[in-house]
Amino acid sequence: MKSSALPTTAPGKLSDSEMLKVRQLDLLKRIPKRFPATFADMSQFMVRQANTQHGNLIVRFDRHIDSSRLEQAMRLVIYAEPILGCRFVEHWYRPYWQRRDDVDCMALCIVMNVENPESALTEFMEAEIDPSKDPLIQVSVFRSKCQDTLCYKMNHLVGDAPSLLKIVLLIGEYYQKLSVEPSFLPEPNLRSRDHSEVLKHFSLSEKIRVARSFLANQRLTRNLWLLDVNDVGVDRVKGRYFIRKLDRSISDSIWRFSKQHRATVTVILLAAVYKTMRRMFPATGDDGLGVGTTVDHRNYLPAREREVSPVANLSGPSRMFVDLPADASLGEVVEVIKEQFKEALKSRLLGLNYPAVFLSMPFVRPLLLMVPFGVLQSILKRVAGPRLFGRTRAVGIANVGNLAAVLDVFGDVKPIDAFATAAIFRTAGIGFVVTQFKGTTTIAIGATESLVRADVCEMILDGIEEELLSLNCEELSAMDARGNGGFEKV
Numbered sequence: 001m002k003s004s005a006l007p008t009t010a011p012g013k014l015s016d017s018e019m020l021k022v023r024q025l026d027l028l029k030r031i032p033k034r035f036p037a038t039f040a041d042m043s044q045f046m047v048r049q050a051n052t053q054h055g056n057l058i059v060r061f062d063r064h065i066d067s068s069r070l071e072q073a074m075r076l077v078i079y080a081e082p083i084l085g086c087r088f089v090e091h092w093y094r095p096y097w098q099r100r101d102d103v104d105c106m107a108l109c110i111v112m113n114v115e116n117p118e119s120a121l122t123e124f125m126e127a128e129i130d131p132s133k134d135p136l137i138q139v140s141v142f143r144s145k146c147q148d149t150l151c152y153k154m155n156h157l158v159g160d161a162p163s164l165l166k167i168v169l170l171i172g173e174y175y176q177k178l179s180v181e182p183s184f185l186p187e188p189n190l191r192s193r194d195h196s197e198v199l200k201h202f203s204l205s206e207k208i209r210v211a212r213s214f215l216a217n218q219r220l221t222r223n224l225w226l227l228d229v230n231d232v233g234v235d236r237v238k239g240r241y242f243i244r245k246l247d248r249s250i251s252d253s254i255w256r257f258s259k260q261h262r263a264t265v266t267v268i269l270l271a272a273v274y275k276t277m278r279r280m281f282p283a284t285g286d287d288g289l290g291v292g293t294t295v296d297h298r299n300y301l302p303a304r305e306r307e308v309s310p311v312a313n314l315s316g317p318s319r320m321f322v323d324l325p326a327d328a329s330l331g332e333v334v335e336v337i338k339e340q341f342k343e344a345l346k347s348r349l350l351g352l353n354y355p356a357v358f359l360s361m362p363f364v365r366p367l368l369l370m371v372p373f374g375v376l377q378s379i380l381k382r383v384a385g386p387r388l389f390g391r392t393r394a395v396g397i398a399n400v401g402n403l404a405a406v407l408d409v410f411g412d413v414k415p416i417d418a419f420a421t422a423a424i425f426r427t428a429g430i431g432f433v434v435t436q437f438k439g440t441t442t443i444a445i446g447a448t449e450s451l452v453r454a455d456v457c458e459m460i461l462d463g464i465e466e467e468l469l470s471l472n473c474e475e476l477s478a479m480d481a482r483g484n485g486g487f488e489k490v
Contacts, residue, residue: 172409233449292396295351316354
């Protein structure tokens with residue numbers, strides 16, 4: 001008599017894996033097939049020639065991570081933040097995000113067993129993401145004999161640096177949850193990604209003030225840094241990252257100096273960048289040279305809305321204008337920048353002088369929606385074209401902050417080093433990314449020769465490090481002159 005295999009489940013009853021599949025299909029049915037591109041998304045797309053438009057977060061762990069569970073966690077993040085499972089469609093009238101057909105099978109996490117992790121890591125960091133066909137969030141694990149180095153990589157078209165940090169936190173949360181609840185599925189976040197969600201918390205008079213400030217600020221765009229013809233090259237394709245890790249004593253000096261001047265670490269870093277650039281490059285305007293920093297517009301949301309805000313581009317630059325000579329002390333520059341920060345905060349204008357914010361205004365948005373996207377691109381190309389090929393540069397930093405709280409989320413596997421980078425810039429702007437981890441401050445910049453030559457990049461980083469090393473001298477002078485003050489966040 002021929003034997004037959006016994007069924008693993010009772011007739012008519014689904015197995016756990018089959019039940020999970022049914023729940024996944026039900027979840028996917030609730031996710032729209034198409035999402036509108038916000039004005040911030042479109043603004044990023046229109047300036048894509050200026051940089052590679054991706055950010056990296058690099059973490060080295062003390063042992064190997066469970067890569068299979070890591071990929072599962074990433075796929076759950078795609079469910080939780082559905083915009084990450086889309087591709088960007090450049091439609092002539094209005095671009096949009098189209099849900100991918102291969103969400104359940106696209107490669108999100110690649111493990112590479114390599115003898116030289118640094119070389120493979122660099123190659124992955126520098127490679128661009130095509131938002132029309134590539135996964136918008138990717139992770140590569142570079143595995144050596146005893147350690148894993150992870151690189152989280154996200155396309156800037158879909159989200160900003162706070163979005164990447166949120167994704168990393170979610171991956172860690174889901175990674176741990178899957179160890180005790182393998183069938184866990186998150187709820188999809190279908191909240192609006194538009195700046196209108198921020199602006200609805202502003203009164204009409206505040207919106208008008210923000211719009212007027214944006215228009216007035218446009219005249220100051222001439223106050224940029226002018227590079228010498230010998231400072232730039234011609235290669236606009238192949239770029240690289242320049243990573244500078246500062247001694248722990250410098251990090252301690254930055255913190256003490258910030259307390260003495262009642263300023264944030266960001267203000268101290270901006271002052272060091274200004275002093276370095278002021279020594280190296282001439283001015284192009286009469287109202288002071290600009291140094292900028294990115295501001296998270298989610299900070300204008302109530303706390304409960306901030307926590308559930310989706311992956312989106314909800315950050316913008318805030319520029320401070322300093323009219324001081326190259327030999328001004330770092331403390332003097334700090335005071336000028338700090339006062340501008342205070343005034344912008346008091347007026348609820350910090351970081352809002354940004355095109356995507358202005359275009360989302362209720363008295364601007366309806367008019368703009370009548371104009372085809374292709375027309376807007378043509379106008380921008382005509383207006384911004386000369387800047388894309390000139391030698392003037394905007395300069396700014398993004399202070400991501402302390403990464404420790406974001407990364408210590410993998411249970412027994414502990415991070416031992418971490419830093420972040422922004423895009424590789426080809427022209428128009430020199431952007432530094434600053435991170436702190438376990439007392440070490442890291443400054444990173446990505447550049448092609450067409451932005452600034454490699455040796456000049458190293459000289460700029462040398463100058464910033466030199467300015468920060470001088471904090472010990474200024475610190476002692478300040479203590480002699482007025483004593484040590486308390487810390488007040490600005």
